[in-house]
Amino acid sequence: MENKGKILGPQRVGSSDQFQTPPEGLNILLPFINKEWDIWECAWGKGNLYNQLKQEGYNVIGSDEDFDFLTNYKECDCIITNPPYSIKDKFIERCYELGKPFALLMPLTALEGKKRQKCYKEHGLQLIIPNKRINFETPSGNGTGSWFCTAWYTWGLNLPKDILFVDLC
Numbered sequence: 001m002e003n004k005g006k007i008l009g010p011q012r013v014g015s016s017d018q019f020q021t022p023p024e025g026l027n028i029l030l031p032f033i034n035k036e037w038d039i040w041e042c043a044w045g046k047g048n049l050y051n052q053l054k055q056e057g058y059n060v061i062g063s064d065e066d067f068d069f070l071t072n073y074k075e076c077d078c079i080i081t082n083p084p085y086s087i088k089d090k091f092i093e094r095c096y097e098l099g100k101p102f103a104l105l106m107p108l109t110a111l112e113g114k115k116r117q118k119c120y121k122e123h124g125l126q127l128i129i130p131n132k133r134i135n136f137e138t139p140s141g142n143g144t145g146s147w148f149c150t151a152w153y154t155w156g157l158n159l160p161k162d163i164l165f166v167d168l169c
Contacts, residue, residue, distance in 0.1 A: 020048045020137035021082045021105060025150075028130055028166045029080070029103055030056060032157045037077035037101075042069035043084060043091075048137065053080070070094055078102065078156075089115055092153070096123045101156030103128075108149045126159045128152040130168035 026049055033039070040061045041050045050062040061074050070090055079102040083091035088106055095102040096119055108129070110116060129151040 019082065019085070020046050022048065022135055022137060023052050024168055025082075025105060025130075025134040025136070026052050028128055028168060029152050029154075032128070032154070032159055033058070033078065033080070033103075038075065040069075040074050040076035040079050040100075041081050042074075042079060043081045045082075046137070049080065049082060073098065076100060079104075081105070085110075089113075092116060092119055095155065101154070103152045103154045103157065105134075105150055106153055108151055110153060124155060126154045126157065126162050126164075128154065128159070128164045128166055130166055132168050134168065 035057065038059045038061060039053055040063070041053065042063050044050045044062045047062065050060050053060045061076055063069065063074065070087075077100065079095055079098070079100055081091070081103075082105040085107065088104070088110055091104060092110075095104065111120075129149075133148070134150055
């Protein structure tokens with residue numbers, strides 16, 4: 001049976017948390033990030049976000065150990081990452097706890113759940129939602145497509161609206 005034109009999920013190669021962000025995923029966030037900030041990319045995986053932020057002229061601190069972000073702190077002005085989805089609740093809680101502006105690239109389903117909604121209600125939330133799915137680099141291939149929609153979940157960036165719908169180039 002031919003799968004031409006269909007978007008398939010990653011084959012079970014590596015971790016299901018290995019969704020590396022392509023440049024177009026970050027480009028929609030960049031207009032809202034202060035160039036003077038020190039940014040902590042705390043779940044850098046292969047370094048896609050880290051490298052692109054550096055390339056764009058941002059000062060970036062990188063780390064890739066979940067326990068490092070969840071238990072330690074690196075001096076920064078802002079946190080930008082595509083967190084491991086299996087522990088996204090811990091990342092959300094930690095970001096609010098640190099009180100620094102943040103942007104987390106997560107599935108739209110991260111709006112669901114009592115615990116998450118309690119955090120969003122208590123602290124606030126702004127979203128940047130692309131008009132199409134991001135083609136993440138996955139363990140099964142590069143940019144093979146995504147079967148889920150994502151958004152940048154932000155706090156402290158003072159977006160012009162609480163929900164921004166943007167074109168993904």
